[in-house]
Amino acid sequence: MASAQSSSQHVGSFTRNPCQRRPAPLLIYDFHMRRVITFGTFDLFHVGHVAILERARALGDHLTVGVSTDALNQRKKGKNPVFSQQDRLRIVSSLRAVDAVFLEESLELKESYVREHNADVLVMGDDWTGRFDFLRPLCEVIYLTRTPEISSTGIKEYLQSPDFLSNPPLR
Numbered sequence: 128m129a130s131a132q133s134s135s136q137h138v139g140s141f142t143r144n145p146c147q148r149r150p151a152p153l154l155i156y157d158f159h160m161r162r163v164i165t166f167g168t169f170d171l172f173h174v175g176h177v178a179i180l181e182r183a184r185a186l187g188d189h190l191t192v193g194v195s196t197d198a199l200n201q202r203k204k205g206k207n208p209v210f211s212q213q214d215r216l217r218i219v220s221s222l223r224a225v226d227a228v229f230l231e232e233s234l235e236l237k238e239s240y241v242r243e244h245n246a247d248v249l250v251m252g253d254d255w256t257g258r259f260d261f262l263r264p265l266c267e268v269i270y271l272t273r274t275p276e277i278s279s280t281g282i283k284e285y286l287q288s289p290d291f292l293s294n295p296p297l298r
Contacts, residue, residue, distance in 0.1 A: 161187035164246035166231050168195045169215050170208035171282050175274030177222070182271055183250040184224040191244045192219050193231035203234065209283070241266055 165183045169176050169192075184190040195203070197212045208215065212230060220228045231240065237259060241249055246266050249259060253270045262268055 159247075160189055161248065162189045162191065162244065162246050163187035163248040163250055164191045164193065164241060164244050165250040166193040166195065166237070166240075167252075168200055168208055169219050170200075170210055172210075172215075172218050173277055173282065175277040177224075178274045179250075179252060179271055180219075180222060181224045186248055186250060186269065189226045190224060191227040191229070191246065192225050193229055193240055194219055195231050199232055199234070238262060238265065 163183050163186050194216045200208050216228055248267045250269050253272045256270045259268050
C-alpha cells in the first residue's frame with residue numbers, strides 16, 4: 128500500500144503533491160536593454176547602408192534609426208533625395224536589424240533625439256568623426272567605417288556618367 132508520503136516530493140523546505148500545479152516563480156530581472164541610435168538619409172539604398180545598420184544593431188539590443196527629412200537634406204546638401212522621406216522611412220523600417228524609425232528634422236537636435244529615444248549608444252559613419260563627441264557624457268559615441276567603394280552619391284554619379292549611359296548593364 129502506497130503511503131501519501133511516497134507520492135509526494137520534497138521541494139525546498141515544503142512538501143507538495145506532484146499532481147498539484149506549482150505556482151509560477153516570481154521573476155525579477157535587473158536587465159537594461161542597450162539602445163543604439165543612428166541617423167542617415169538612406170537614399171538609393173545599397174549594401175553599405177545594410178552593413179552599417181547591421182553593425183550598429185550588433186552593438187546593442189534595440190536599434191532606432193533617424194531618417195533625414197527631405198527638408199533637412201535640402202538644407203544640408205542643397206538637393207533633394209531621389210526617394211521621398213516616406214519611401215526611405217518605409218525601406219529602413221522594413222529591415223530586420225531595425226527596431227524603430229523616426230524622421231530626423233535637424234542635425235542640431237541630435238542631443239534631443241538621443242534623450243527622447245533613451246539611447247545608450249550613438250553610432251555614426253566615420254565621415255562624422257569627432258562631430259558628436261560632445262554627446263559622450265550622455266551616451267557612448269561610436270564612429271563606424273563606411274563600406275568602401277559604395278555611396279549613394281557615387282551611384283548617382285555613375286548613373287549619369289557616359290559609361291553607364293552608353294552601355295547600361297543588363298542583369
